[in-house]
Amino acid sequence: MTAADGPQAVHAHCRPDPTEFIRANMRLAPAPSLPEIRLYTPHPASGLRRLIDPRQYADDEMDDDGPEPQPPYWAYVWAGGAVLARHILDHPQTVAGRRVLDLGAGSGLVGIAAAKAGAREVIAAEIDRNGVAALALNAAANGVAITVIGDDITRGSPLAVDLVLAGDVFYGQDVAERVMPFLERCLKAGIEVLVGDPGRAYLPRSRLRLLAEYKVPDFGQAKDSALEPSGVFRFEG
Known part of the structure; x- marks a missing residue:
């Protein structure tokens, strides 16, 4: 050999x-x-x-x-992504005509919702190679166009977008520590940031203003268990 x-x-x-x-x-x-x-x-x-x-x-x-x-993670719907996607479809003016980044896109659920709601351009960032493949397949299955970036963009400068959508990016300390500085750089660049989260351990509550709540199922939740509200938040300085 x-x-x-x-x-x-x-x-x-x-x-x-x-x-x-x-x-x-x-x-x-x-x-x-x-x-x-x-x-x-x-x-x-x-x-x-x-x-x-x-x-x-x-x-x-x-x-x-x-x-x-x-x-x-890309294979399942998490509450943070589901609540953001539901809010976008119910309030398409949130994304209509805007350039949107779906950060930590996973399955692409949030980006697909943004594209369906009339976003001018949708970029999805996902570091898992399997997630990148699933994202492209899911976008095609829903008849929408999404530009996929398969690299960790959180270490660099913000992209040229109007809105960042961050669903369930505070589930772990290491991820939160990477994401927070990036979101802060986005704010300084004049980019609006919306966060979807059911209340994970590392959610920076002091930096968030609640915009809406929806009861959506979460990954790992038993089918018969009661649904708890998850929030859509604006990330603020």
Whole structure:
């Protein structure tokens, strides 16, 4: 076995193409609380682990010092994204004629809602390669055009947009610490920032003004449990 035939080569060879995998193993279905939008959605037989962790195909005795695979956040609707998307569809003037950035876009739900509501241009930023594939497929399935950026844009200058939509970006401390300075730079550049969140641990409440509340389901929530309000907030200086 040559160096090129080692564990890394095995893993690369076995990694499914995300676009083909999503098409073949996920189903288009209306998003929870958003019947206007259809998303590629996992089901019990989807086998998402095959897409996010190809190491399971390699020899069990092989060591892999690479990074852990990114959890498939993009495959599910989170309350922060759902509440933003619902608000945008109910109040299309929020985005109509404006250049919009969907930050941490995941499935693209928020960006799709913005495009449907009449945004002049929608850019979606998502760092997970599988999420990037899902986003493009979901946009096409809903008949909207979205420009996808597959890099972490939070370390750079704000993009040339009028509005940033940030759904569920405060679920972890490390993510919040990256996002906050970027949102502050957006404000200084004169860009409006709206946040959707059900009240995650790292939500910067002192910087937010509540605009609206909606009861939408959240990722991981039991189907029969009561829905709690999630908020749409304006991020302020």
